[in-house]
Amino acid sequence: MSHRNSYEDLSLKEMGDRATTPTYWKTEEEWLTKHHPSALLLNDDDDENDGIEGREEEEKQRTNQNNSLIAKLKKQLKSEGKQLVVFLDYDGTLSPIVSQPEKAFMSEETRRAVQTVAKKFPTAIVSGRAREKVYDFVKLDELYYAGSHGLDIAGPKGSPDIDYKPCLWAEDVMQNVFETLKKKLDSIKGAVVETNVFCVSAHYRQCENEEDEAEVEKAVDEIVAQNKDKLRKHSGKKVWEVKPKVDWDKGKALSYLLEALKLNDRKDVISMYLGDDVTDEDAFEVLRKLSDDETQGDGVGIVVTKVPKQTKASYSLRDTDEVLQFLTKVGNIDV
């Protein structure tokens, strides 16, 4: 049985005006000052912090903040009987960024840490990759998977309760996009076109010069312009993502999963999301709204980044090694 809840298929009719791109926010500092003062570190590019001492201090505060988060979670889950649900991005979060997309393997240690977390708390992978492709990397049957930036959602292997593809029409459209882009970029050394079933990625990480990088973007722009009612372009880490022009993103996928798991509209639920890229900001925004709403549970957004950047997340981890350490601590929480 497909799980539908209040969500419906996103038809062509619903596209256009409702299509969104991530918006950046003006009241960032205001919000952080009120809710997560220590996260202000991520947005602080004052010269004062440029010295080694400033950076060491920042690091200390960041570590303290993450330790406090673990201590708070222990209390909330054990003494206050709250429930945790964990959402994890894949590339750049569970696996390090590498030049060849097909070689972005996660370590056995990380796999075990994710498995331990999933044994205690509902856990989902939310990825830009096709759902089956990301499953082939993660190889854990007990997880929920939202592939194609949330356009293909399924429950753990063997449980048919959740099976939601909000934009079925995009499969054929994206197959055409994939074939067209492949032909167009065939002669560009280093350009890699990847199908993710409901989206297509045009990678330029391995291009040898800026001209070739520009050719990749030009080819993407042309195809999006020719299909402007159906397609939109997004940027990622040295990649252009072609997606269907619908009002759906990783944040919507997170909300869908919470509802499907009957964990929405509950003050006793803590929703946590770890991610490193622009598309993850939509999920951080949903979590921020949850935290702001007194009738809802807590939302904990954790951005994975080595450099300070503007984000809607409240916490940060530097890299996939820190993600592993953090997930190990979450998995060790005694519930």
Ligand SMILES: O=P(O)(O)OC[C@H]1O[C@H](O[C@H]2O[C@H](CO)[C@@H](O)[C@H](O)[C@H]2O)[C@H](O)[C@@H](O)[C@@H]1O
């Ligand atoms: O949502 P994610 O799971 O983070 O997926 C986003 C894209 O990730 C992959 O590309 C990125 O990682 C590659 C491997 O490290 C790297 O080579 C590339 O430059 C990055 O952009 C994936 O290949 C894309 O399809 C995903 O959409």
